[in-house]
Amino acid sequence: MTKNTRSRRIAGSALAAATVLAAVAGCSSSGSKDGASSGPTTISFMQIMINGSQKSTLVKLTNDFETANPNIKVNLEYQPDYGTLHAKETAAIAAHNAPTIGQVYESWAAQYANSQVILPVSQYAGSDKPDQYSSFYAGVQKDLALPDGKNWMWPFNKSVQVIYSNSDLLKSKGLAAPTTWDQFATDAKAVSGNGVTGIAIDPGTTASPASGTLMFQALAASNGTPDFAADGTPQLNSPAAVQALSYLVDLKKSGALQIGTNYPGEAALGAQKGLFDLSSAAGYYYENQAVGGKFALGTAVLPTGSTGQPTNVMSGTNLVEFTGASKAQQAAGWKYMQFLASASSQAEWAGQTGYLPVTAAALPLMSDFIAKNPYLPTAVGALAYAVAEPPYSWVAKAEGEEVVALQAALDKGTDPATALNTAQTNALADQKAGAAQ
Amino acid sequence: MGWLYTAPALLIFSVFIIGPTAYTLYVSLFHWNALNTAKSKYIGLANYRSLLGSTAPSFLSSAWHSLYFSGAMVIGGTALSLAFALLLQRGGRLLGAARVAVFAPHATPVVATSLAWVWIFNPQFGLADTLLKAVHLPQPGWLQSTTWAMPSVIAYSLWHEVGFTVVLFLGGLAVISPELSEAARVDGANAWQEFWHVTWPQLRPVTLFVVIITSISSLQAFTQFYEMSQGGPVYATTTLSFLLYQEAFVFFDTGYGAALAIVLFAVTAAFTLLQRRTGDRISRSS
Numbered sequence: 001m002t003k004n005t006r007s008r009r010i011a012g013s014a015l016a017a018a019t020v021l022a023a024v025a026g027c028s029s030s031g032s033k034d035g036a037s038s039g040p041t042t043i044s045f046m047q048i049m050i051n052g053s054q055k056s057t058l059v060k061l062t063n064d065f066e067t068a069n070p071n072i073k074v075n076l077e078y079q080p081d082y083g084t085l086h087a088k089e090t091a092a093i094a095a096h097n098a099p100t101i102g103q104v105y106e107s108w109a110a111q112y113a114n115s116q117v118i119l120p121v122s123q124y125a126g127s128d129k130p131d132q133y134s135s136f137y138a139g140v141q142k143d144l145a146l147p148d149g150k151n152w153m154w155p156f157n158k159s160v161q162v163i164y165s166n167s168d169l170l171k172s173k174g175l176a177a178p179t180t181w182d183q184f185a186t187d188a189k190a191v192s193g194n195g196v197t198g199i200a201i202d203p204g205t206t207a208s209p210a211s212g213t214l215m216f217q218a219l220a221a222s223n224g225t226p227d228f229a230a231d232g233t234p235q236l237n238s239p240a241a242v243q244a245l246s247y248l249v250d251l252k253k254s255g256a257l258q259i260g261t262n263y264p265g266e267a268a269l270g271a272q273k274g275l276f277d278l279s280s281a282a283g284y285y286y287e288n289q290a291v292g293g294k295f296a297l298g299t300a301v302l303p304t305g306s307t308g309q310p311t312n313v314m315s316g317t318n319l320v321e322f323t324g325a326s327k328a329q330q331a332a333g334w335k336y337m338q339f340l341a342s343a344s345s346q347a348e349w350a351g352q353t354g355y356l357p358v359t360a361a362a363l364p365l366m367s368d369f370i371a372k373n374p375y376l377p378t379a380v381g382a383l384a385y386a387v388a389e390p391p392y393s394w395v396a397k398a399e400g401e402e403v404v405a406l407q408a409a410l411d412k413g414t415d416p417a418t419a420l421n422t423a424q425t426n427a428l429a430d431q432k433a434g435a436a437q
Numbered sequence: 438m439g440w441l442y443t444a445p446a447l448l449i450f451s452v453f454i455i456g457p458t459a460y461t462l463y464v465s466l467f468h469w470n471a472l473n474t475a476k477s478k479y480i481g482l483a484n485y486r487s488l489l490g491s492t493a494p495s496f497l498s499s500a501w502h503s504l505y506f507s508g509a510m511v512i513g514g515t516a517l518s519l520a521f522a523l524l525l526q527r528g529g530r531l532l533g534a535a536r537v538a539v540f541a542p543h544a545t546p547v548v549a550t551s552l553a554w555v556w557i558f559n560p561q562f563g564l565a566d567t568l569l570k571a572v573h574l575p576q577p578g579w580l581q582s583t584t585w586a587m588p589s590v591i592a593y594s595l596w597h598e599v600g601f602t603v604v605l606f607l608g609g610l611a612v613i614s615p616e617l618s619e620a621a622r623v624d625g626a627n628a629w630q631e632f633w634h635v636t637w638p639q640l641r642p643v644t645l646f647v648v649i650i651t652s653i654s655s656l657q658a659f660t661q662f663y664e665m666s667q668g669g670p671v672y673a674t675t676t677l678s679f680l681l682y683q684e685a686f687v688f689f690d691t692g693y694g695a696a697l698a699i700v701l702f703a704v705t706a707a708f709t710l711l712q713r714r715t716g717d718r719i720s721r722s723s
Contacts, residue, residue, distance in 0.1 A: 115472035205667035207687040259581045407670035426493035
């Protein structure tokens with residue numbers, strides 16, 4: 001080998017090493033944050049409002065906020081879904097590059113608080129229950145606290161479950177919109193056949209329960225026992241839960257319930273192959289798109305169960321502030337969170353997306369929307385009694401056990417009580433493991 | 438100067454392979470808090486013990502699903518690709534186009550085509566059910582069925598992977614001795630006898646390579662399970678690699694996920710060694 005060739009090779013190796021080092025250095029410097037500078041304060045908001053009216057409304061609200069607060073700039077960081085959002089938030093925290101604000105489910109907030117990576121509301125708002133707190137619906141207020149009794153979250157996009165239906169099909173069969181789950185089953189069975197199914201559900205996956213599992217949870221609550229006690233203890237094999245799963249199995253055996261994936265209820269309803277769909281109130285925009293004016297889309301709150309009491313399952317997320325933000329960013333983030341939860345912002349947000357306003361003060365500002373969607377005041381009323389996910393870190397994993405029980409009973413034909421006993425045993429193990437962390 | 442020449446490769450290998458593997462082993466001994474590593478607790482081999490005692494799903498059932506998938510891919514994939522290669526080995530414009538058609542799926546991203554297959558298997562509007570309905574056959578539920586979910590993922594994976602192994606076999610067929618086949622035919626061997634006693638023995642090194650490559654890629658397969666079935670229903674498609682992802686990156690039980698990664702590494706290494714030894718023995722005996 002010549003001296004020149006050797007020199008070139010050594011130089012090549014050095015260049016490669018320098019490139020790697022430069023890349024590594026570039027990675028580590030890309031996460032620097034503005035906040036302590038004397039210019040505008042920049043905050044970041046990690047969320048999943050990436051589609052349709054959710055994105056356009058959030059962008060408009062954020063622009064309005066920036067116009068009113070020229071010293072604050074909000075960077076919207078979009079994620080495609082809640083699973084990815086959780087992974088990205090976790091990765092950002094681990095890399096010491098967390099956003100200022102992020103959407104969270106209750107169990108995530110519990111996990112973050114246990115790891116001391118989010119701030120309690122009192123730290124940036126000066127009080128555990130700042131002025132705006134009293135304007136929220138009672139169920140929303142309850143949903144902001146963690147087991148230590150302190151408020152760690154602030155509301156943003158809350159929702160409850162709604163029954164969407166093909167009103168024309170109901171009318172043509174001489175059926176009434178169901179007010180009880182018994183009547184729901186009767187209607188679903190009456191229309192099923194010739195390619196039409198009463199309802200199509202997706203139990204979801206162990207990582208991400210979907211409409212079928214929400215229906216099971218709603219049914220169990222309507223029978224008197226929600227799937228989790230307020231202290232996070234699983235109650236998956238309660239008589240109410242067994243009754244709920246048996247109800248679903250009976251519907252399937254009668255040909256009135258079909259299992260699918262990718263929002264099967266919405267797809268079937270839109271294709272005029274389904275009578276009902278159970279989905280979040282926030283799904284209104286997408287249901288309407290699927291129906292495309294082919295028939296009148298009915299909307300109603302959930303029917304009542306054996307207790308006769310109205311029940312529902314609260315969905316949607318809250319906001320938290322992550323540690324690592326400067327004082328200026330914390331203050332700016334808090335201003336933005338208050339803005340998003342204000343009556344005028346919530347009226348606009350709810351009117352465009354279908355999410356429910358978290359404050360009653362928004363309703364007078366939504367008269368046009370309510371005139372077109374008379375279900376809204378009743379749905380909003382459900383925020384007072386809807387059951388939210390208990391704020392414990394193990395709950396998300398334990399909900400996956402419900403999905404498995406549904407799949408076992410609806411596909412494998414496992415007896416509902418047996419499937420739920422197994423789910424309860426596994427959920428208790430999840431609770432034990434989560435509590436030990 | 439020898440060490441200097443190997444230094445770049447060694448550096449890259451250390452940073453991206455050896456270092457992370459050693460770190461994974463280290464993490465597996467902790468109750469690891471990814472959000473705040475200061476709150477991680479050393480628990481020794483407890484993650485490995487809970488791995489063996491887990492029930493939802495059990496480690497053994499996940500290992501069985503990995504084996505089921507890998508077995509189907511190795512046996513089915515090898516047989517199919519060998520058959521396709523034998524059919525396509527002759528030249529000609531039509532067979533050339535057929536080779537492209539067989540290889541094309543392998544060039545597509547798994548994440549995109551597996552989503553297309555999710556819709557093929559859709560129980561409401563899918564092509565598979567439409568065809569079955571047209572000929573009045575029952576629809577098995579595909580990805581929603583505990584029995585059919587794994588075969589559905591295998592069908593997709595074979596469609597995607599066979600093109601690559603066909604190319605390997607075509608390469609092998611191109612270099613084997615034509616004289617031996619000709620001699621066999623002169624001696625009166627029929628097509629099957631010629632394949633069994635003459636052609637395939639010469640393809641043993643290629644077959645061994647295909648088996649090893651397919652075993653490793655099948656044991657590590659993840660994307661199609663993530664996109665098509667998410668490990669369900671009732672854990673029917675939860676393989677070791679999917680379980681690892683779920684525990685480490687969905688439920689953030691990072692220490693437990695790291696323990697699974699170490700076990701999967703050991704299983705893959707053991708399989709590879711076993712196949713190499715068996716292959717060597719077969720080569721020596723032939």
